[in-house]
Amino acid sequence: MSRSLRRGALAATAIVFSVAALSACGAGNDAQTLEVRPDNAAVTVDDVKIQNALVITQPLPGTKGPAAVSATVFNNGSLPQTIDAIRLPGTAAVVKLKAAEGAGPIVVPAHGSVVIGGEGNASALIENGSEAARDGDAQKVVFKLSKTGDVGLSAFVVPSKSYFKEYGPTVVPGLPAEAASASPTASTSPSGEASHGAETPASGEPTTAGH
Structure with missing residues (x-):
């Protein structure tokens, strides 16, 4: 050429x-x-940006227990803000906020961010989560910040599995305890063998069940 x-x-x-x-x-x-x-919900209002917002429920469908709100909140302003409340409009859900340090409000530093959900981070626990959200829905979530005010968006509702397991509710009902309570008739003899239907009198002498 x-x-x-x-x-x-x-x-x-x-x-x-x-x-x-x-x-x-x-x-x-x-x-x-x-x-x-985008994989998850995000919104920007004034100096505040919220992204990766999710409502994470119990891992098994139909399980009663708390759910959790997970999100990352950015503050591009020159002053810190606090997250005063998180609401789920249209439900009777109560969301309990807890800072990563355990005391005081959740603070979003100036020109910084805060992660809600996951070990070592702030948390937002939905106490009656099984009644408030259903897997697969898009739930309206409103973050109330001290200076910006209400910032709302629709968050996906997902079970606490796979990627979301580390950010879901920390209280998960134990299946072994539930299984044990479902079969109260089973007992264990001193020899370690399970016996069904046999009764031991107060004298301590074992009786043999009739056949």
């Missing part, structure tokens, strides 16, 4: 990339225009 032809090919390639870039800019950078779907 001659030098002039190579220059022409390079120029054509540059024009193609320029047109593609301009088309993308003209279409906008929002996820819907670019056909990019």
Whole structure:
């Protein structure tokens, strides 16, 4: 290929990339225009951005117990803010907030962030979670911040499995205890063998069940 032809090919390639870039800019950078779907809910209001918001329920369907709100809250302002409350509109859910240190409010530092959910992080426990959210739904969640006020978004409701297990509710009803309570008639003899239907009198002498 001659030098002039190579220059022409390079120029054509540059024009193609320029047109593609301009088309993308003209279409906008929002996820819907670019056909990019974020994995989890996110919203920005003034200096506050909330992303990866989820409501995480018990791992097994139908299990009664608390659920948890998980999210990362960013503060791009020059002053710290506190998360004063988290609400789930349309439900009777009560969300109990706890800072990572265990005392005081959850503080989002200036030009910083705070993670809610997961070991060593702040937590937001939904005490009556089994009544408030159902797996597969999109639940409205409102974060009330001390300066920005209410910031709401729709969060996916997912069970505490796979990626979400480490960020879900810390209180999970124990299946072994439930299984034990479901069969109170079984007993164990001193020899370690299970016996059913046999009774031991107060004198301590064993009786033999009739056949």
